[in-house]
Every structure is written in structure tokens, then in C-alpha cells.
Amino acid sequence: MGATFRGRAYAFQHRAAGLCSRSLGAVEDSSRRSVQIPIGVEIATAWAWRLLIIAAAGLLGIWFLRYFSEITVPVAIAVLGTALTINAVDWLEDHGIPRLAATFMVVLFMLLAFFGMLALVGQQLSTQVSDLKANVVEGITQVQDWAKDGPLDLSDAQLQSWIDDAKASISSSDTSLLTRIGEVGTTLTHIVAGFFIALFSAFFFLYEGDRIWSWVVALFPQAARERVHTSGQTAWRSLTAFVRATVIVALTDALGIAFAAWALGVPLTLAIGVLVFLGAFVPIVGALVSGMVAVLVALVAQGPWTALFMLLAVVAVQQFESHVLQPFLMGKIVAVHPLAIIIAIASGVVVAGVVGALIAVPLAACLNGVVRHLAVTAREFQSDPEELPPELGHA
Structure with missing residues (x-):
């Protein structure tokens, strides 16, 4: 009898404690709702700290590359x-x-x-x-x-x-000859x-x-190796396609501008062709800047009219490259928007000068290919997870 009474008393105490805890939880939920952070602020905060970490990692990578340049x-x-x-x-x-x-x-x-x-x-x-x-x-x-x-x-x-005055400003440099x-x-x-x-x-x-x-x-960890390997293969295909197409574009620019210089009687024709060929490895601006050297040589050697015709030849070659060669040779494999190319070149110049401009666009092409590959992989996994290796969904 006493045991039964004690059992009932214990059950009553347990139910009372449950009711109290639920009441306290309801009060806490009510107070939490009264000071709830707006959903927009929560989303912005979540994005902010992630972007800060990504930016810090990018700056650390740039510093590392420049330090060991x-x-x-x-x-x-x-x-x-x-x-x-x-x-x-x-x-x-x-x-x-x-x-x-x-x-x-x-x-x-x-x-x-x-x-x-x-x-x-x-x-x-x-x-x-x-x-x-x-x-x-x-x-x-x-x-x-x-x-x-x-x-x-x-x-x-x-x-x-x-x-x-010009001679004095040049000769008044503080840098010594030995330095x-x-x-x-x-x-x-x-x-x-x-x-x-x-x-x-x-x-x-x-x-x-x-x-x-x-x-x-x-x-890399075992779970991520398959994805790293396929991403690397995609980046390599994009890089090889970009480099080979760039060589063809550079050769076409060099031959076109060198032939125009030869036809106009501009000296240093072969040297101009080599300079244009090397400059064309920096897309959009490289061949144009190196072509301006041909215009300057024509201006000095033949006068303004020859320089004008040389300028028209450079512009014509650039138009042929931009509207025919680049879309036909690059295609969708390394399709990078012209604005992204300009930003990549400018960033490369800031980080590593001329060499940075040379490397920036191939790097952008590789990143573009990898991002597209990972996006396609994610969509395929969401549509049919069983068709992909297990590590692709759990990395």
C-alpha cells in the first residue's frame, strides 16, 4: 500500500515537473520570439562571415604566390x-x-x-x-x-x-650607378x-x-579525391584548349600585322611580328598594345599617313580575332565573358605585373571550367544520387 502511494506521488511529481518545464519553455519561446533577429539579418550574417573567410583565404593565397614569385x-x-x-x-x-x-x-x-x-x-x-x-x-x-x-x-x-630642364631632371636621380x-x-x-x-x-x-x-x-581526404580528380581533369582540358587556341590566335595576329607592316614598308617587320605573337598571349589587350608599337614605328619611319594605315590594319586584325577566331576556336569549353577577361587581366597586372596578366586569363578559364563541372555534378547527384560514387555526395 505504501509502495503504491509512493509510486503515485512520484508520478504526480513527474507530471508536475513536466508541466513546469513546458511552461518555462513556452515562456522562453515567447521571450525569444519577442527579441527574434530578422531573417534578413541572419542570412546576411551567415553570408558575411563566410565571405570574410573566403576573402582572407584568397588574400593569403595571393601573398603566398607573390612571396614565392x-x-x-x-x-x-x-x-x-x-x-x-x-x-x-x-x-x-x-x-x-x-x-x-x-x-x-x-x-x-x-x-x-x-x-x-x-x-x-x-x-x-x-x-x-x-x-x-x-x-x-x-x-x-x-x-x-x-x-x-x-x-x-x-x-x-x-x-x-x-x-x-629635361636633361637635368633625368640626371638628378638619387639612385647611384652602383645601385x-x-x-x-x-x-x-x-x-x-x-x-x-x-x-x-x-x-x-x-x-x-x-x-x-x-x-x-x-x-586530399579520401571522400573528396574523386571530385578533386575530375575537377583537375576538367581544368586541364580547359587549359589545353585555351593555350592551343591562343597560339593560333597569336600566330594569326602576328602574321596579319607583320604582313601589313611589310606591305607599308615599315622597318623591323619580323621583330614586330614576334612582339605581336608574344603579346597576343594576353587576350584582348596584348595584341592591341603590341600592335601600337608597329604604329609608332610606322610613324617614326614613314610618317603620319603610313601610321594611320598601320593603325587601320591593327584594328582590322583585332576585329577579325574578336569576332571570328576567338568564338570559333575557344567555343564553349573556355567560354569566359569579356568583362571577366578584363577584370582578370587587371587583377593579374596588380598582383604580378606582365606575368600576372599572362597567367590570369588561363587561370580564369580553368576556374570557370571547374565551377561549371561541379555545378553539373551537383545537379546530377540531386537528380539521381545512386548513379554517382558515394564520396561525391558525402564529401
């Missing part, structure tokens, strides 16, 4: 060279040549092509630069005559005063070191790039 820039150039020539190594291997020998042959061809272009430019400069200097001196004399006899009506004393020599020596050292880093990196990328990529993928 003597290594990262040559390696990036080696990756671009590998994307351009990897098919040649594979083709030679498929035809019975050992991969090591095939890699040596392709790297040797790359070196011969590079130094051949430099030798071509040097030969043109050595044979025609004296005539160009004479034209520059004659042009300066004509400008001086126009300043004296034209609407400015300047006197010889005023012209000489301006010339003396300049030291800076030049340091720059040359970095260039030589970067050249050999790029050379050896390209060799090993061509020879055993698959093994290197497998090692990189193995650094």
Missing part, C-alpha cells in the same frame, strides 16, 4: 608550356619512342623555337636600328621646327631651356633562375605529369 611564376609558365606540348610527347610515345626521349625532343624543340625568335629579333635590330635612329632624329628636328614656325611660335631659347647595376644584376639572376626552374618543371610535367597529379590528389 621566383618559384610560382616559372612553374605557372611551365604548366602553360606543358599544356601546349603534352600531345606531342604522347604522339611520339604512341609511335614507339620512349617517353623520356620524346620529352627531351619536345623540350629541345621548345628551346630552339624560343631562342630562334630572340635571334630573329636581334638580327633585325642590328641591321635596321641605325636607320630607325636616323628617322627618330629627323622626326625630333621636324617637331622642333614645327614648334618654332608653327602656331606655338617658340623661340630657340625656350626650346633649349625645356631640353635642359642600378646591382638591381640589374639581381633581376638578371632572377630571370636566369626562373628560366631553369621553368625548364626543369616543364620537363618533369611532360615526362611524369600523371604521377605528380596522383600525388597531389592523394593529399
Whole structure:
């Protein structure tokens, strides 16, 4: 009897405690609702801290790349060279040549092509630069005559005063000769070191790039490796398509502008072609800026009318590139909006100068391909999760 009474008393106490806890919970919920944060603020806060973390990670990555630029820039150039020539190594291997020998042959061809272009430019400069200097001196004399006899009506004393001021401003630099020599020596050292880093990196990328990529993928967690591997393959396809299309576009720009310069009698035709070819690797602005060099040479050597026709030729070549070559060759594989290209080039210039502008657009093309690939993968997983590997849905 006593046990039954105690049991009932315990049950009553339990129910009372439950009622009290529910009452307190209701009071807490009511007070929480009375001070509830608006949903827009919650969403904005959730986005804000995530964006801050992403921005911090991006700034840390940019700092890392700039701090080790003597290594990262040559390696990036080696990756671009590998994307351009990897098919040649594979083709030679498929035809019975050992991969090591095939890699040596392709790297040797790359070196011969590079130094051949430099030798071509040097030969043109050595044979025609004296005539160009004479034209520059004659042009300066004509400008001086126009300043004296034209609407400015300047006197010889005023012209000489301006010339003396320019000379004084140039010679009054605080930088000593030894400091300049030291800076030049340091720059040359970095260039030589970067050249050999790029050379050896390209060799090993061509020879055993698959093994290197497998090692990189193995650094990621097991659940994410499949997605990292497929994203890397997508980025590589985008990069190879971009580099090969860019080479064709650059060659077309160089041939078109060089032919126009030759037809107009502009000196340094081959040197201009090489400069345009190298500049065209920076899309949209590279070939245009290097083409302006041809316009300036035409202005100095042949006068304003020849420079005008040279400018029209450069613009025509650029229009053909933008409206025919780029859409046809690039296609949807590396489709990047022109605004994104301009922003990428500007960001590359800010981060790493000319080299940054060279690397920025291929990087944007790779990121664009990876984002599109991951978006398609996510949609496929949502539509039919069983068709994808388990790690793709749980990474």
C-alpha cells in the first residue's frame, strides 16, 4: 500500500515537473520570439562571415604566390608550356619512342623555337636600328621646327631651356650607378633562375605529369579525391584548349600585322611580328598594345599617313580575332565573358605585373571550367544520387 502511494506521488511529481518545464519553455519561446533577429539579418550574417573567410583565404593565397614569385611564376609558365606540348610527347610515345626521349625532343624543340625568335629579333635590330635612329632624329628636328614656325611660335631659347630642364631632371636621380647595376644584376639572376626552374618543371610535367597529379590528389581526404580528380581533369582540358587556341590566335595576329607592316614598308617587320605573337598571349589587350608599337614605328619611319594605315590594319586584325577566331576556336569549353577577361587581366597586372596578366586569363578559364563541372555534378547527384560514387555526395 505504501509502495503504491509512493509510486503515485512520484508520478504526480513527474507530471508536475513536466508541466513546469513546458511552461518555462513556452515562456522562453515567447521571450525569444519577442527579441527574434530578422531573417534578413541572419542570412546576411551567415553570408558575411563566410565571405570574410573566403576573402582572407584568397588574400593569403595571393601573398603566398607573390612571396614565392621566383618559384610560382616559372612553374605557372611551365604548366602553360606543358599544356601546349603534352600531345606531342604522347604522339611520339604512341609511335614507339620512349617517353623520356620524346620529352627531351619536345623540350629541345621548345628551346630552339624560343631562342630562334630572340635571334630573329636581334638580327633585325642590328641591321635596321641605325636607320630607325636616323628617322627618330629627323622626326625630333621636324617637331622642333614645327614648334618654332608653327602656331606655338617658340623661340630657340625656350626650346633649349625645356631640353635642359629635361636633361637635368633625368640626371638628378638619387639612385647611384652602383645601385642600378646591382638591381640589374639581381633581376638578371632572377630571370636566369626562373628560366631553369621553368625548364626543369616543364620537363618533369611532360615526362611524369600523371604521377605528380596522383600525388597531389592523394593529399586530399579520401571522400573528396574523386571530385578533386575530375575537377583537375576538367581544368586541364580547359587549359589545353585555351593555350592551343591562343597560339593560333597569336600566330594569326602576328602574321596579319607583320604582313601589313611589310606591305607599308615599315622597318623591323619580323621583330614586330614576334612582339605581336608574344603579346597576343594576353587576350584582348596584348595584341592591341603590341600592335601600337608597329604604329609608332610606322610613324617614326614613314610618317603620319603610313601610321594611320598601320593603325587601320591593327584594328582590322583585332576585329577579325574578336569576332571570328576567338568564338570559333575557344567555343564553349573556355567560354569566359569579356568583362571577366578584363577584370582578370587587371587583377593579374596588380598582383604580378606582365606575368600576372599572362597567367590570369588561363587561370580564369580553368576556374570557370571547374565551377561549371561541379555545378553539373551537383545537379546530377540531386537528380539521381545512386548513379554517382558515394564520396561525391558525402564529401
